Amino acid sequence: MTEAVQRPIKSSEIDSKFKYEISKMHGGEKLMRCFQCGTCTSDCPIARFSDTYRPRQIIRMTQLGLKDRVLNSDTLWLCASCFTCTDRCPQDVEVASVIRVLRNLAAERGHVPQVFKEQCSSILESGYAYKIPELRLKKRETLGLPPLPKGNPESLGKTLRTVHFLKHVEKKGE
Amino acid sequence: MAKSKYLMFLGCAIPYRVAAFEVSARKILGKLGVELVEMPEFNCCGLPLDPVSHEMMLILAARNLALAEQKGLNIITLCPGCAGTLKKVNKMLKEDKALRDEINCHLKEAGLEFKGTVDAKHLIQVLIEDVGLEKVKDSVVKPLTMLKVAEHNGCHILRPKELIGFDDPEDPKTLKTLIEATGATCLDYMDETECCGAPSVGVNDKIALQLARDKLNHIKTVDAQAMITICPFCHIMYDTNELRIEKMFNEAYGIPVLHYPQLLGLAMGMKPEELAFNELRVDVSKLLKQVEGGA
Ligand code: SF4
Ligand code: SF4
Numbered sequence: 001m002t003e004a005v006q007r008p009i010k011s012s013e014i015d016s017k018f019k020y021e022i023s024k025m026h027g028g029e030k031l032m033r034c035f036q037c038g039t040c041t042s043d044c045p046i047a048r049f050s051d052t053y054r055p056r057q058i059i060r061m062t063q064l065g066l067k068d069r070v071l072n073s074d075t076l077w078l079c080a081s082c083f084t085c086t087d088r089c090p091q092d093v094e095v096a097s098v099i100r101v102l103r104n105l106a107a108e109r110g111h112v113p114q115v116f117k118e119q120c121s122s123i124l125e126s127g128y129a130y131k132i133p134e135l136r137l138k139k140r141e142t143l144g145l146p147p148l149p150k151g152n153p154e155s156l157g158k159t160l161r162t163v164h165f166l167k168h169v170e171k172k173g174e
Numbered sequence: 175m176a177k178s179k180y181l182m183f184l185g186c187a188i189p190y191r192v193a194a195f196e197v198s199a200r201k202i203l204g205k206l207g208v209e210l211v212e213m214p215e216f217n218c219c220g221l222p223l224d225p226v227s228h229e230m231m232l233i234l235a236a237r238n239l240a241l242a243e244q245k246g247l248n249i250i251t252l253c254p255g256c257a258g259t260l261k262k263v264n265k266m267l268k269e270d271k272a273l274r275d276e277i278n279c280h281l282k283e284a285g286l287e288f289k290g291t292v293d294a295k296h297l298i299q300v301l302i303e304d305v306g307l308e309k310v311k312d313s314v315v316k317p318l319t320m321l322k323v324a325e326h327n328g329c330h331i332l333r334p335k336e337l338i339g340f341d342d343p344e345d346p347k348t349l350k351t352l353i354e355a356t357g358a359t360c361l362d363y364m365d366e367t368e369c370c371g372a373p374s375v376g377v378n379d380k381i382a383l384q385l386a387r388d389k390l391n392h393i394k395t396v397d398a399q400a401m402i403t404i405c406p407f408c409h410i411m412y413d414t415n416e417l418r419i420e421k422m423f424n425e426a427y428g429i430p431v432l433h434y435p436q437l438l439g440l441a442m443g444m445k446p447e448e449l450a451f452n453e454l455r456v457d458v459s460k461l462l463k464q465v466e467g468g469a
Contacts (some may be wrong), residue, residue: 003217026228026273045369049381062312077377081225082369083333087343096334100225107226116226119218123234127217129186136189143197143450148189149216158283159237165227 001109008086009066014093016064025104027097034059040085040095046078053078055085055095062102079103110168120169124160176303177210177293180250181242183260183294185406186218190251191414192406194453198435199252199297201449205313205442206305207289210250214241220263220329221258231364235263236277239294242285249294254331254405260294262337290300296331298434300406303453310355315443317357323437324361324398325349326389326412328405329369343367350436353402354439360402364392373406387419390427400430400461402437409433413455430458440465 022028040055041127047054055073061070070076076099085095106112111128119129127133128151160166188196203210220234239260242249251257267274268290278287295303301310332343341348344365353360371385390412393401403409413431420426429455439449451458 045371045385046374046381050378051383052235060261077225078374078381079225080329080369080371080373081377082329082373084329084367084369094334103225104228112226116223119222120226120230123218125224127215129218129222130190132189135391136191136193139193140189143193144259145193145196145200146212148184149213152215154217155284156234156237159233159280159286161229161231161283162280163230163233165223165230170178 002099005131007069009064013068014023014065015067016065019063020061020102020103021100025101027094028101030091030093031059031062031110033091034063034089034093035091036060037090039088039090040093043088045082050075050078052165055079055099058099058102059093060063061096070102071109071113075140076106104165107165107168109166112168117169118166124166124169125153127153127156175248178228179211179247180300180387181245181247182212183219183238183242183249183251183256184213184216185251185253185256186222187406187410192409192433194436194450195252195406195409195433195446197448197450197453198433198439202313202435202438202442203273203297206301206309208250208300211245211247213238214245219251219253219259221255221259223243231259232263232273232277233280234258236267236281236288237284237286239264239267239290239292240281240288242292242294243289244286246292248277250297250300250408251294252297252404254296254328255407257294257296257299258330259337264290264292264294265337269469273420296404298331298352300347301352303340303456307351307404310352310438313438314356314378314441316441318437318441318465319357319359320468321399321401321461322359322361322397323353323358323402323432324363324393324396325353325366325402326370326408327367328369328403328408331404332367346462348393349402349434350406353437356437358437360399361396361398362411363396370405370408370411372411382411383415383419383422386415387423387425390416390419390425390429390433393429394427398429400432400437402432402434404434416456428456430454430461432458
């Protein structure tokens, strides 16, 4: 994000409606309350070890309308969703939820790490987010565990039919 | 609704690679008179997909809740991520009629409906609220007074407080209380409520392992004989990855990482084999000798 922050801002890249777009979405409602105190960044476990990930900056860039910089940035995907920022923000911004809203929008553009696409196609196929190896299923027996409940891909598929994100998954999976 | 019979929601991580948690949890719950019924069918709780589609997360979670409602049973989970998600969505859909109607439109396609008639709880919440601390204490036949351990709650059992809210995220007490019920001492250490880093695995492994290493350092500083976890992902970070962290940062920890029900199981007098101790990566032989020796 540092690089994305330091590049001079051109007025043409500002989307003044972006903040309203986010504020209308579930979880993004309190974006405009942020007064940039920096509590979120100073308590963020990822920011401690990353040179680029700064939740406060993401919030500010979103307020300013730097839509493409925010949504195309790889650092957006570093958040661990630990909710420390959400619990400690003095303005109750629900920082982790705002970041989730931004990620959802980035994902709609197809900008999403591979691991999410893989988990999604695995869920559609079996119900489980990971492909559970045959060996593990056999091991359950030796450990005296009951058989794993099976997924119901047909029924699940019906409930998810209109979810937008799936267009990115099916394309990749096939 | 019955406080001794639950629908077991395993989640994805536990069947994938954390069998010891499931084996030991089923053992201690059996001993405490808690009956478990298997899910009729399964889909992921939805949490892993929240970052890419909040809508999909809501549908996946609501679908599980609707299945539990058909069975008329409350859900118990071993994964705090699953518990948190099911709890959160349950609360959101109960309180927001417009959202409930919207999600029910999706569920209807598969003949399901969310009504909001069941609860979802994590293992430790069931132990403290439904089984009760007294009963847990009474089940201890071999107090582990020789052990000094450190707890790691993990994030999703604590935060966000507003939606999870059964413990204090800044000073959590439940797990400590349950550990002390076994007779073991639970040590305080620095940054106890810090994230394990697991959600960053696959996006940035280095950051994830640095976070895990930090925690192992703090635990080593207070000379804990073991670390006690209640989350499959945290356990993978500290147990499965401990060797990797040692190599990467040129450190030596050798700290055994136990699932809480393994600790309680020992105190209930169960054998390590019954509690799948052989599934753990970090060597536990020294720890088990200390337990055997009683000093
Ligand atoms: S803690 Fe809240 S108010 Fe402070 S910078 Fe972060 S989002 Fe803004
Ligand atoms: S939820 Fe994300 S941004 Fe907030 S403290 Fe955790 S890792 Fe940092």
